[in-house]
Amino acid sequence: MFPAPEARWHYRRSLASRVTLLTTIAVGIAVAVLSAGVYITARIQLQSQLDDSLEDRAHATAKEFRYSGNISLPKYLANASDVQLYRIAAGEGGTGPPLNETDLPLEADDPEIAVAAGELDLSVRTLVVNGEERRVVAVPIVDGEALVIAESLDDQREVLARLGGVSLLFGLLGVLGAGIAGWGVARNGLRPVRRLTTAVEQIARTEELDPLPVEGADEVARLATAFNGMLASLSASRDRQRRLVTDAGHELRTPLTSLRTNVDLLTQADHDQKAIDPQARVELLDDIRAQIDELTTLIGDLTELARDEPLAPVVGEIDLSEVVEMAAARVRRRAIDVTFDVVTDRWFVVGEAGSLERAVTNLLDNAAKWSPSGGRVTVRLGAGDGVGVLTVDDQGPGIPEDQREKVFDRFWRTEESRSMPGSGLGLSIVRQVVERHSGSVTATESTSGGARLVLVLPGRPDA
Structure with a gap:
């Protein structure tokens, strides 16, 4: 109109x-x-x-x-x-x-x-x-x-x-x-407004996100302060994007190089018409399949992390206990040498079922990865002080106290985990999903000396 x-x-x-x-x-x-x-x-x-x-x-x-x-x-x-x-x-x-x-x-x-x-x-x-x-x-x-x-x-x-x-x-x-x-x-x-306009136009031309000078405490100064806050958020978002692209390129390089090497070996063998031992060929194909799976997982993780938008307006009420049970069943099929002890109380949250299931699955995958063969992963979901508390304990080596906050950073991996499969994005996705649902996730030490990850989400016990 x-x-x-x-x-x-x-x-x-x-x-x-x-x-x-x-x-x-x-x-x-x-x-x-x-x-x-x-x-x-x-x-x-x-x-x-x-x-x-x-x-x-x-x-x-x-x-x-x-x-x-x-x-x-x-x-x-x-x-x-x-x-x-x-x-x-x-x-x-x-x-x-x-x-x-x-x-x-x-x-x-x-x-x-x-x-x-x-x-x-x-x-x-x-x-x-x-x-x-x-x-x-x-x-x-x-x-x-x-x-x-x-x-x-x-x-x-x-x-x-x-x-x-x-x-x-x-x-x-x-x-x-x-x-x-x-x-x-x-x-x-309006002279301060003209100065602010000139500075904003300069930022638009040069894309330099330098903060604007703030003078006084009037409405224009408040506007400049708010704009500086927006510039800081944009700068942080751009830095995160650059780091994400850089780290993603680094993480993608290794599986791609390995994949290319294996494909080159198969191609060279066919070109030279030299027969490869059937067992070696099967191992090469399995290796290629594993690398493709790793790339698929990494791309999915990157796609999830690239979502900076808040929670979608179309959401539903979800029984978190059902989400935990489905995630545990999925991880059990992948980690057959680890026992899962799962006890849940019903807890309903408002949010995205797919994102929450992915976050819980990442928590259980992380616990299964660090648990020794024959180890036990203990999962508990209950209510506490008006929030739902999901606790996941493993029997692994645990997380050093000075690294418990870093484990939620993108692509961050301990020295011990660099030789293990994974991209270092799983727990980052957990934190992002939980924060989109107004919750929190922390890392501490379990009673067995392993890692304990605690996920807290607001909600209610009855639908």
Whole structure:
């Protein structure tokens, strides 16, 4: 599914430009909201102040009129020259036309007439008089009459217009400054990312897995640390691969050389038409067959060791006791001069049956190989502290304490084992399989002085 065009446009932009754009938009929205709030607040405040001022002037003028009884209303009584004064009266029934000529567009049901009729104590509203908006306040003066004070809203509109212009100007400057600051901060903040990118690209070009320099303890430093961990894992994996190829070449060379020698002998005999003793020919063919078997086993071991992937997601519940019994039966057929004493309790693990059977078979093969003719291999499977414990004891010479960890390394063989069949990969496969199943395997000394290999796997006793 392809991303939308706007998404593709978004990801074509650099991270710095996206940060700058988002910062600018965020600041622009904040400035717009703040400016709107300031404008609305200022408008409400100016309107309230104007209404309070007009009400105070209206009450003062009405009080002066009632005290002097003067029907003429000089503007100085309003303490200002920016207002217009009107005197209106209600007609019969509480409503009627104005008492004096006025340019106020009043109707009989307007609130100013209601104030004159004594129905309201105060009226405040905005009227359009001769095409000009005015704020109009009406208060009663005597029965049936009201005083109306009107002031133009032009000054207020001019103040608000100036405020809007100033807010717009400073808002634009703020947005521009935020964009510049956001670009600078993004560029400066992403400088470590650019250095990290350059280093990673250098690694991709040269394939040199040198660790990256880590500065500070921020998110970029954590990313570099994590990347260094990945580089270390890759380097170790590459080293293991190189060692595996080198050791495999060394191990394959000996059986291949022997196989070629035997084949050359047979070929030379047929070419020279010289008869080979039948017994010698049988021995040569048996030797060739044994070498082919050894190569087959070695290739299988190498294939198993080359599997670096974790446990496959499709697994099943396996009865480990059945795996041990099948492996013991298989090894018995190959090691007929060794006795196997096998006692198992049921223990169920989740994993790959084939891999586990190969690991157990390798353990038993190793024990049978080192046990003397007529010797005994003791196999026990039981539960202990929430894990299944498989113990394999042999009656061989045992493993020196300083070599008990090395026996699980690939192609590692003791001096005594170099003359014996095998590739040195069996126990390496055991450890790899067990670790893939979240278990462990260790080597110690048995009660008879031979080797004891202990395999531990998590699981449960009942299915």
